[in-house]
Amino acid sequence: MSLPIALQLYSIKDETEKDFTEALRRVAKIGYSGVEFAGYGGLSSSELKALLRELGLKVCGSHVSLDELTKNIDNVIEYNLEIGSPYIICPFATYNSKVDYEEMAQTLNVLALKCSEKGILFGYHNHGHEFQEYQGEYGLDILYKEADAELVKAEIDTYWVQYAGLDPAQYIKKHAGRCDLIHIKDMEIVNGEKRSTEVGNGIMDFKTIIKEAEKQGAKWFIIEQEFFNEPCLKSVEIGYNNLKKLVEDIITDGKIELI
Template structure:
């Protein structure tokens, strides 16, 4: 990844590896760990251990990326998770770590007429909690990002950038599908977007995806920056 031109990476679990050893590998390649996806059980039961692990990794963000079905059946459960998120995010802030919530599609399925994602936006402590918006899952849920950017200005520093096939719901590399990335990036100031994170959950050629995603992001940057177009 470093050889391809990436400068930051995001982790989706440590796979039982020592966090100091994990950090040593990207450090040696001048790669920064932007964020680390955290386990929901440890968030609930061992938050201080998670915060320390994130600190050892040198990650800027600790990111909650999944809640199992049994933990998100009722609005009361969501409200309890919001309390946990706010508490841990405030403690992480004291250690110089930012907290972000990553969506799938289930956050947009109403419970008793209430959308959990809207409940999250309304309930999280905006001093400490940000969002990592996954555009693929948002699109699968039949939503667009603009209303959420308006509801939580500056709250979306991280964007998971994979695309959806033009005719199906299959995942494809960024730029190959129906998601209007230029339209999203035009709202960067409102949304607070600082990072596009290349991702493809089921790519059969991950390094091809990484190369093509980076090239696409660079082309978008050149289109939006007149100084880059002259180079």
């Protein structure tokens, strides 16, 4: 059985800002199994729960700012419990030193423990700046080393791993056991500049990434895109269809060929 495919709704923020409900309807119509939130369109948890039920969409997780998490974690947990979100993800943080990573890890531990006590899993989503090195060790690796592996999941953004010059599949393997959610974002290089594009239309080796993610126990593939040559809903439809076909193509007798 292949993993379900969700959309990180930040990808279509122009549409969700215009009409959040209609944007979710369009996502469901494309065929996505679920969504990862980056804001809730001003809906109450009960309203959003009803909408998700109507559309047949599952929640794979919610991106919630570090500021909101540290100031309002109890309400964040309550909201996510109501909408059926199994994961709360810290999507971004800034760092100026190795100590910043070590201190951030302890902050994540505290937040993750609160989530765990209520039955919700917690994780951290990377960008590219966490691959600054400190005595030969990447900041992101310091963060994951210092954070409790039983509490803090690693939502690996494969695009940013490749952007930093690393192999995304090997990086997932490096953090085996905590990569439940995998961000699938493709890359194109235009005039020497790296930027995102529709999944399947760029240079990322998603066949290898998918196999390793499945092998290491991933639960969801989450499409994300930030740069568009097409209208955003069209782009994420192209990405969904390409990823779905790619996953299906590497399934043999109902099983992923593990590497």
